[in-house]
Amino acid sequence: MHALEKILAKNSGLDSVSAGQIVTADIDFAEINDLYLQTVYSFYEMGGKKVWDNTKAAFVFDHYAPAPDEKSAQNHKEMREFAKKNNLKYHFDTNCGVCHQVMPEAGLAYPGMILVATDSHTTTHGAFGAFGTGVGATDMATILLTGKLWFRVPEIIEVRLDGDAPDGVYPKDVVLNVLGKLKADGAVYKAIDFTGSYVDQLGVPGRMTICNMAVEMGAKTAYMQPNQKVLDYVSERAVKPYEIKYTDDDFEYEESHLFDVSKMEPTLSCPSSVDNVHNLTSVVENHDVEIDQGYIGSCTGGRFEDIEIAAKILKDKHIPKYKRLDVVPASAEVMQKCIKAGYIQDLMKAGATIAAPGCAACLGIHEGILASGEVCISSTNRNFPGRMGSVEAEIYLASPAAVASSILNGKITDPRKYVSEISVAY
Numbered sequence: 556m557h558a559l560e561k562i563l564a565k566n567s568g569l570d571s572v573s574a575g576q577i578v579t580a581d582i583d584f585a586e587i588n589d590l591y592l593q594t595v596y597s598f599y600e601m602g603g604k605k606v607w608d609n610t611k612a613a614f615v616f617d618h619y620a621p622a623p624d625e626k627s628a629q630n631h632k633e634m635r636e637f638a639k640k641n642n643l644k645y646h647f648d649t650n651c652g653v654c655h656q657v658m659p660e661a662g663l664a665y666p667g668m669i670l671v672a673t674d675s676h677t678t679t680h681g682a683f684g685a686f687g688t689g690v691g692a693t694d695m696a697t698i699l700l701t702g703k704l705w706f707r708v709p710e711i712i713e714v715r716l717d718g719d720a721p722d723g724v725y726p727k728d729v730v731l732n733v734l735g736k737l738k739a740d741g742a743v744y745k746a747i748d749f750t751g752s753y754v755d756q757l758g759v760p761g762r763m764t765i766c767n768m769a770v771e772m773g774a775k776t777a778y779m780q781p782n783q784k785v786l787d788y789v790s791e792r793a794v795k796p797y798e799i800k801y802t803d804d805d806f807e808y809e810e811s812h813l814f815d816v817s818k819m820e821p822t823l824s825c826p827s828s829v830d831n832v833h834n835l836t837s838v839v840e841n842h843d844v845e846i847d848q849g850y851i852g853s854c855t856g857g858r859f860e861d862i863e864i865a866a867k868i869l870k871d872k873h874i875p876k877y878k879r880l881d882v883v884p885a886s887a888e889v890m891q892k893c894i895k896a897g898y899i900q901d902l903m904k905a906g907a908t909i910a911a912p913g914c915a916a917c918l919g920i921h922e923g924i925l926a927s928g929e930v931c932i933s934s935t936n937r938n939f940p941g942r943m944g945s946v947e948a949e950i951y952l953a954s955p956a957a958v959a960s961s962i963l964n965g966k967i968t969d970p971r972k973y974v975s976e977i978s979v980a981y
């Protein structure tokens with residue numbers, strides 16, 4: 556069996572499971588974000604009285620944080636009342652950040668667990684050796700009622716990433732290369748196990764960025780076998796003992812895709828589909844691509860290392876007149892660390908707008924919305940029309956280094972011009 560199958564078997568009280576099998580598994584932690592007040596309504600419609608275990612469910616207010624309008628403030632208020640009534644042990648209000656950053660920081664993402672949230676990017680937690688997946692309001696209400704959920708055991712495909720990344724190539728570039736090959740429907744309802752020598756040496760931030768975007772290929776979940784860097788991170792934070800699962804040597808993947816990371820270049824996902832992937836050099840070889848706004852943020856690219864590399868590229872420089880750079884730390888902890896390092900100040904001196912930790916403009920809610928005809932280069936994970944504001948705006952997805960290099964010049968620019976002296980530990 557694969558480690559993910561062992562996790563599902565463990566939580567279903569079975570000795571083994573296999574692809575296609577339907578199981579009912581215990582959920583180790585359930586997270587509801589602030590788009591999903593419907594979960595509360597469904598819970599009551601189903602006859603719910605009290606949440607099955609008040610130490611295993613929490614709200615995270617991140618998409619509308621701080622509340623940008625009365626409706627979302629009202630939603631937060633109702634969710635707070637539910638949390639109080641159920642005496643939920645954990646609660647992450649509008650001062651915390653994006654759920655997929657806040658949960659690991661709180662020690663609620665750890666190897667061998669099943670983590671379910673009302674968010675598609677819950678695949679991020681494969682970075683910690685967990686089975687992480689997103690559900691809607693009704694399934695989440697079922698979990699709050701019973702502590703369990705049904706799963707169809709997914710087929711598991713291997714994405715093998717070997718080699719060392721060249722200068723200017725970061726985890727975001729790597730996962731965009733994978734997306735460019737597998738396409739947005741390349742892993743529908745499957746699990747992606749990221750393996751290979753590049754993954755083996757990768758740290759927590761890089762693992763999170765890559766697992767986060769598995770869902771952009773349709774994946775049900777993602778996985779990376781925990782390495783020492785992951786264990787160092789979770790051992791300081793995990794709220795309970797955990798059991799790392801290991802894949803059997805003779806496990807056979809449904810399919811394997813091999814990538815040589817050492818051959819990769821800075822990469823873009825171009826308007827207006829996430830799998831419209833091209834090398835940055837090919838996009839700008841015949842003409843400049845003017846940029847109006849750079850955006851660094853989200854559960855994909857708003858971590859300390861993402862802000863660090865932008866601050867180092869922009870130190871003692873300034874973005875051009877009439878251009879904008881939005882920087883939205885993924886969590887309060889990230890923001891504090893960036894302030895302590897002086898990166899927030901450096902970026903503000905360079906002309907950046909700093910927003911409160913949260914989802915912000917990643918999904919077009921607030922803190923940096925795009926006007927019609929504008930072009931944004933962003934460290935986020937989706938670029939369909941209307942994603943960050945106007946449906947007539949265009950979005951290029953890129954590494955934070957490419958975002959900073961591009962907005963500095965007001966046009967898409969190869970980060971390799973700036974990063975030869977800059978190292979960041981992804």
Ligand SMILES: CC(C)[C@H](C(=O)O)[C@@H](O)C(=O)O
Binds near residue numbers: 588590675676689
């Ligand atoms: C919560 C939900 C509206 C959505 C998701 O599930 O991914 C959001 O986080 C996004 O990134 O589009």
Ligand code: SF4
Binds near residue numbers: 852
């Ligand atoms: S930061 Fe963006 S991608 Fe991540 S959960 Fe929020 S809206 Fe979704």
